[in-house]
Amino acid sequence: MHDASSDTGPAFAGPGDASAASAQDHSLPISVKSLVKSYGAFRALDDVSIDIRSGEFMTLLGPSGSGKTTLLMVLAGFVRPDSGSVTFGDKEILLLPPHKRDIGMVFQNYALFPHMTVAENLAYPLKLRRVGKAEIRERVERALDLVQLGGLGHRDIQELSGGQRQRVALARAIIFEPRILLMDEPLSALDKNLREQMQFEVRRLHEQLGITTVYVTHDQREALTMSDRIAVINDGRIQQVDGPRALYEKPETYFVANFIGETFSLPVEVAGDSVTLFGQPIETGAPLAHGDKNQSLILRPEILHMFEGDPDPGMNRLSGKVRQHVFQGDSVVTYVTVEGERELAVRRQHRSDETELAPGSDIQLGWLVQDTVILPEGDGSS
Template sequence: MTTDIDPALERSATGERMGADLRPGVPIQIRQLSKVYGSFRALDAVDLDVRSGEFLTLLGPSGSGKSTLLMALAGFSRPNSGSIAFDGDEVTRRPPHKRNIGVVFQNYALFPHMNVAANVGYPLRLRRVGRAETADRVRRALDLVQLSSMLERTIDSLSGGQRQRVALARAIVFEPKILLMDEPLSALDKKLREHMQIEIRHLHEKLGVTTIYVTHDQREALTMSDRIAVINQGRIAQIDKPRELYEAPASRFVAEFIGEAVLLPVELREGAAWCAGCRLQGVKIADRSRPLYLVLRPEKLDLLPAATGGDWNRFPGRVREVVYQGDSVLVAIQLEGGTLVNLRKASDRSSLNQLPANGDAVVLGVHLEDTLVVPEDRP
C-alpha cells in the first residue's frame, strides 16, 4: 500500500528546510592530519572528532595551526597526510565546491557589484536553483539574520555588522550540513562583536548545522562554544567544554592561554607540594614526571584576615598598586619570593571600603577548591 505525502510536510518532517529546529548537521572525523610548509609543521598528526550539530571552536595564538586546519576542512589547503571524513564520507581530496559546506571568511568576501539579494543567492545560482525557489530561500536566510528589509541594498551601503550578517546568510542559504567560520567578528568593534557572538550562537541553535569556528579570542570562544579545541604548534593541547577547559586546564600552555593567570613553580618534597615557600593543602598530583605550576587567577583570589580558617592556601605579600578599572579593582601584590600577583575584586561599595593601601602587608588566599596545579607541556 502506498500513501501520498505532501512534499512540503515531508521536508519539514525530515528537517531539510532552513529553520526546522532539528539537527541536520553531520559528524566530522579527522585522523592523523598533517600539513608541512618547508621545515614548518603547521599541523602535526591531528586527530579530532566533531559531533553532529556541535559548535566547536578552534582556539589558539597566531601561527598555531587553527586556520590551516579550517582551510583543510574547507578544501582550500591540501594536507600532506591524514584524512578528513564528513559523516564517514572521505573528502580529503575532494575539491571545495563538492563538499557542500558553508564558509564565512574574515573579510566576508562579498561581491561589491551585487546587491544583498544577489550576494546571498549566489551559491544557489551556482547550483542552478530556479528563480522562484532562490527568491524564497534568500528571503528566509535574510529573515534568519534579521536583514529581510535590505534585499536591494548595495554592499558598500552596509555597516560592518550588516555585512557580516549578509556573509552568514550566503553561507547558510543552500542549507549546508557543515558551516566553517574564520574569525568572522575580528573587524567589528567590541560592543557589536559581543552582540554578534550571541546572535551567531542563537542562529546555530536554530539551524543545528555542525559549526567549526576559528578565533584567537578566549572570551569569544568561551561565550559561543559547545566545546573548544585549544591548538598550539600544530597540535591539539586540550579539547573540552568551556567551563571544564577554564577550571581544569590540562597543561601550563592552556592555563596561561585561557583567561588571565600567574603560574608559580611547585616543588615536591617531604611528601608534600610547596609553592613560594608555603606548603599547599588539598593538591592532587596526577603526573609527577614533569615540572608543576600553581595557577593563580585574579578572580579566584582573596585577601584574608588573620583569623581565616584552614580552607585556604595562604601566601604573605605586600600591596604594590591598587588600580580602579570601573567594574572592578585590580590589586597588585608582591609575594615574599618577589613574584607579582594580581587580585581582582568587584567595585561595589563594600569592596571599595575594604581595599588595602599601597605598601600594606597582606595575606593572599586561594581556596582549596580553587587550588589548581598543572604540569609543564609535553615536548
C-alpha cells in the same frame, strides 16, 4: 584528573531547543585523524586529531600561526594535508574538491561579491543547485529575515555597513543548507560593541539551525562566550579540547593556562603527591597529572582572596604585602608582593562600603583547594 569530556554547554541560550533538534538530523559530525601538514621545515599541523559532534559549535582557538586556520582550510578543502584523514559523517572527504563538500564558509573580510546585489549574492549557491526562480526569491527573503536584513535584497554591497555585510555573508553561507559551517575569524573586523552583538546573533543562528559549526578565532573571550567546546591549538598541535568552563578552570597544559584568562604562576616542588610552595605544603584537590619535580602553580586574580587574619578552612594560603590598589570601576585589582620579588594580582568586586588596606600591610592570600592548578612548564604535550 577531571573528566576530559565534561561539556558545560554554551554560556547562554541553553540546549534542547525544539527547532534545533530537527535540524540536527541534517548536520554531520566531523572526525579528524592524525593530520599532518608541513610547509618546508614548518609544521603547520602536527598530528592533529579531533572529533566534532553533530550540531556542535566547536571553536579553534590559538595565537596567530598556531595552525587553526590551516586546519579550517583542510576541512574546507583548500589545503591538502600531507597525511591523515577527515570524515564528515562516515564519508572520507580529503580527496573531494571544495565544491563537492557541501560546506558554508564565512571569511573575516566577508568576501561578498561586489558586482552583485545582496539578493544576487544569496542566490549564487542556489543557482548552482538549479533551484527554481520562485523558490530562490522565497528562500532569499527567508534568509534575509533570519539575519534581520529583511527588504534589503536589492541593495548594493557597497551600500551596507560592516555589520550588515557580515550578516549577508552569514546568510549566504547557510542559505543552501550546508551540513557544516566553517567560519574564519568572521567578527574580528567589527568594532567591539558590534562584535559582541554579532557573537550573540551567530550563536542564536546556530541554536536555530543546529548546524555543525567550526569557528576560528584568536579572541579567547569570544571563544568562551560562543562555544559548546573549544580546541586550543598551539604550534600545530591540539593542546586541549573542552567546554569553556572546564578549559578555564582546569587547564591541562601550561600553554592553555596562560593563553586563557589572566594568569600568574609560582614555582612549586612536587614529590609524589605532596606539593610545596616556598617551603610551605599546599593541598591539591585531585591527584597531579604530571610527576615532574619542578612545576608551576597557576593562580588567577579572581580565585585569590585577601585576609588580614587566617584564611578560611579548606583554602591554601600564602603570605604577602599589599603594594598597590588599582580601581577599575566594577572591580578593584590589588597587587600583592609575595616572597619579596614576585607579584600577584587579586581581583575583587568593587564595593563602596569596603575600606582598602594601606599599601605595605601584611596580608594572607587564600584560594580554594579545588581551584589549585599545578602544571609543568614547557609545551605540555606529554
